[in-house]
Amino acid sequence: MKNGYSGFTLIELMIVVAIIGILSAIAIPQFKSYQAKAIQSEAKVQLSGIYTAEQSNLASSLQYTACLQALMGSQDQSKRYYLVGFSGASTQTTDTTGGVACTSGWFYTANAGVSTVTLFATSYLPGSTTFTAGAEGKISGNVTTNDIWTINNDNSLTNTTRGY
Numbered sequence: 001m002k003n004g005y006s007g008f009t010l011i012e013l014m015i016v017v018a019i020i021g022i023l024s025a026i027a028i029p030q031f032k033s034y035q036a037k038a039i040q041s042e043a044k045v046q047l048s049g050i051y052t053a054e055q056s057n058l059a060s061s062l063q064y065t066a067c068l069q070a071l072m073g074s075q076d077q078s079k080r081y082y083l084v085g086f087s088g089a090s091t092q093t094t095d096t097t098g099g100v101a102c103t104s105g106w107f108y109t110a111n112a113g114v115s116t117v118t119l120f121a122t123s124y125l126p127g128s129t130t131f132t133a134g135a136e137g138k139i140s141g142n143v144t145t146n147d148i149w150t151i152n153n154d155n156s157l158t159n160t161t162r163g164y
Helices: 010-061 068-072
Strands: 082-085 090-094 100-104 132-137 147-152 157-161
Touching (some): 010 082
Antiparallel strands (some): 090 100
16 A cells, blocks of 8 residues: 655745745735825815815805814814814814804814924915915824825815825
């Protein structure tokens, strides 16, 4: 009777491990790139919403406003990647007499570790017919540069700094 062993040889197993390693080396960077692009859609959507709200406000009051809270209402901020608004922006609050006041701050806050914001040298000027709103976020944990997007009154959406 012939002595037959069944199973895989060590060389066959090493070839399979090498193939899996090569496929992983190709697939993981591609996956991270697609994931970052999906996260960037948050900034695009939020900035487009600001643009639409500002255009509506311009039509009704002939000027833009920095009180994004008044324009867009309260938003769920629990899972945001981006800080969105104007430099030195305002949010609308109600004072003790029931009137509306704007206090300094950003419209959205981010949970992605954006602590210092350096963007928007040009932003909103009271009574202005121009504006530049922006979004800044940390979309990749191993990249030190924040991802920055801006939109202006001409609906020009720009990725000024790529953060991945």
